[in-house]
Structures are given as structure tokens and as C-alpha cells.
Amino acid sequence: MAILGAGSLGQLWAGYLPAGSAVFLSRASFSPRGSDEPSTFQYQLKRPDGYEIGRRIPVLAVSAICPSLLLVTTKAGDTLNALRKVLPEIPEDVPVVLFQNGMGCQQTIADLWPDRPILAAATTEGANRPETGITIHAGRGETWIGGLTTRARDCVNPVVQRLSDSGLIIHAETDIRQRLWDKLVVNAGINAFTAILDCPNGEILNHPFFLEHIDPLSEEIGRVMATEASHPLSAADIKARIQAVATSTAKNTSSMRGDRQRGRKTEIDVINGYIAERGQAKGIATPVNQLLVRQVKELTE
Numbered sequence: 001m002a003i004l005g006a007g008s009l010g011q012l013w014a015g016y017l018p019a020g021s022a023v024f025l026s027r028a029s030f031s032p033r034g035s036d037e038p039s040t041f042q043y044q045l046k047r048p049d050g051y052e053i054g055r056r057i058p059v060l061a062v063s064a065i066c067p068s069l070l071l072v073t074t075k076a077g078d079t080l081n082a083l084r085k086v087l088p089e090i091p092e093d094v095p096v097v098l099f100q101n102g103m104g105c106q107q108t109i110a111d112l113w114p115d116r117p118i119l120a121a122a123t124t125e126g127a128n129r130p131e132t133g134i135t136i137h138a139g140r141g142e143t144w145i146g147g148l149t150t151r152a153r154d155c156v157n158p159v160v161q162r163l164s165d166s167g168l169i170i171h172a173e174t175d176i177r178q179r180l181w182d183k184l185v186v187n188a189g190i191n192a193f194t195a196i197l198d199c200p201n202g203e204i205l206n207h208p209f210f211l212e213h214i215d216p217l218s219e220e221i222g223r224v225m226a227t228e229a230s231h232p233l234s235a236a237d238i239k240a241r242i243q244a245v246a247t248s249t250a251k252n253t254s255s256m257r258g259d260r261q262r263g264r265k266t267e268i269d270v271i272n273g274y275i276a277e278r279g280q281a282k283g284i285a286t287p288v289n290q291l292l293v294r295q296v297k298e299l300t301e
Contacts, residue, residue: 001162002067004030004082005074006041006059008255009099011135012127013071014057015045016166022057022071029062029089030082043129046136062089069095069162076100076270083109087116095155097121097145097163101187101255102270103180104277110148117152119159121145122179125168126252138252142169146176181229182241185221187271189214189242191256192292195266196299198257202250205243214239217288224279224286260300268296 001017003010006024014022027037037059045053070090074082079100087096095117098106106120124141145160147153160172173179193204204210218239226232233241259266272289279286 001069001071002060002062002065003071003073004086005072005078005099006057007073007075008127008129008135009123009125010071010073011041011043011045011055011057011129012125012137013073013163013166014041015043015053015055015135015137016168017163018165021165023065023067024057024059025086026059026061030085031078043133043135046134048137048140062086066091067094069097069159071097071099073099075265076102076105076267077265079105080108080112083113087113092116095119095152095159097159098148099123100270101183101267102274103184104270104274106148106180114149115151116149117147117155118149119145119147119152119155120176120180122173122176122183124183126249128253128255128258139249140169142171144171144173144176144179146173146179148176175230178230181225184271184274185225185233185238186241186245187254188221188275188289189217189238190246191254192268192272192296194254195256195260195268196292196295198260200250200257201246201252201254205246213288213291214242217292218242220279220284220286220288221275223284224275224282227282227284228278256296260296264300266296266300268293268300272296 001022002025003014003022004025039059041057043055045055097119099121110118121143123143126138129135147156156172160170164170190201193210218235221238222235256266272292276286276289
């Protein structure tokens, strides 16, 4: 199988899949930044149990292979342009699994390629790269995979079976949109705060800025979710989920804080920005989500 995107999540999956079963697609296939790319990614994958795995993953041009499965682990903002360049080289029956944070990107891709088997993944697996050559699996989670297009329906179970070879916990999901919303709720309540406050997840819980905004934020998310998800959550349930995840991942650095620290563009537009966008479309006020978007962008852009 091929992995598009050799960041933390891509290296996590490549590291757990059986040796020799995965390759990274060269950035030269979809980005001018690929000119200085190595022919092999070498890194140590540090597992939560303390065990370390040395990995050497080939990097190949999409024209040089014919993958039977494509995992897309690029940042949400890079995904559409990358797929526009890569998919013409890949047969139309190859399943494509999208691992992007937030929402909006997945639906756009499914609408653009309705005749392809496009699937989405919602994962709670966490990974980060504190330095070159080191990828840390920060904590074991679970992954749910479901189809976004009609052609993807028959692919879900075979894809889940193949990815289960990683030893990670994978589930087939009939309502992947709901799973994406469940993850969005948590990300919307943690990531922006950690980026603004520049702190690990757990430290937001007692910070005055978080305490001031978490109740109205949860209410905004609940009102928008009620118009979008098949199983909406109450504001109280949303707040409880955010607090529970921030507590259980207290020492973790969110991807958005990591992006701020590295001077990269964040995914705020597909997290709190998506909620604000859907709220505007439905006539629902989302001032706290808009505030978080503005503050993150002021710090990072």
C-alpha cells in the first residue's frame, strides 16, 4: 500500500504495518518541495510500551508503483491539491482512506471523485516527532473507517482487515460522519486553546481563558451539531468529553500547538472554522469559535 504524507501520522502507520508492506509517495509526485527528499525514510518508532522499532520506508514516485490501497495522511489544507496530482496516476478501483483532522475536506474530496472508493478514518491514535528520526506513538487509541462514496461501501471491511495487520485497533463504521463529528467536538475544545496558550492538553483545564469560554463554546458546538450530526450531543456532554480527553492526554502536545511551535499553518479552518462556517450557513451564532479562529491565526499567520 502507499501512504501520501510522511508526517507523524503517516510514519505511525508505516511503522506499525508489516515490514515491506508500505511505501511513502514521493513529495515530488505532488509538491515542488520534494526535490530534496530522501529515497528512504529512516526513523525510530517509540511505542507507548517503551519498545522501539527501527523503520526504513521506501519513498517512491506514484508513477513507479501501482498501489492496492492509498492512505492519505497529509494536512487537511494540503490534501485536495495533492490528490489532484496523484489520483490520475492511480486506478479508479483503488480505495483511498482519508485521515485528515477536522471536517469539510473529506466531503469535498468525496464530491469531486464520487466514482472512486473514498473512505474516511476517525482516529484517536496520537503521534508526534520531537526531532528528526524519532516518531513517538504518544498513546494507544482506536480508529474507525467508513465509506464516503457509494463505491466505498464494499471496500470498508477489506480495508479494515488489511489495516488490522498493524496490530492497532481498527473498526468498520457505518456512520463515519458521526465519528468525524465526535472527534471534531474534542479537537474544537482542546486544540485551539493549547495553541493559544502554548501548553500541553491538560494545562488548559485550569486556565482562566479556557474556563471563561468552555461553556459558551460547548453550547455553540451543540447547536451546530444538532443540525449536522445523526446523534447530536448536549452542551454538557460536549464539555464533559473535552475535559475527559484533555485529562487523559494531559501531557500530550496537540497537533495545532505543534504547528504553532514549528511556524506552520494550522488546521484551525477545518476545526473551529468549520463549526463557524456551518453555523453561519444555518443561522447559528458562533462567536467563541470565531474568536478562537482569529486568535490562532494572529499567532500563526
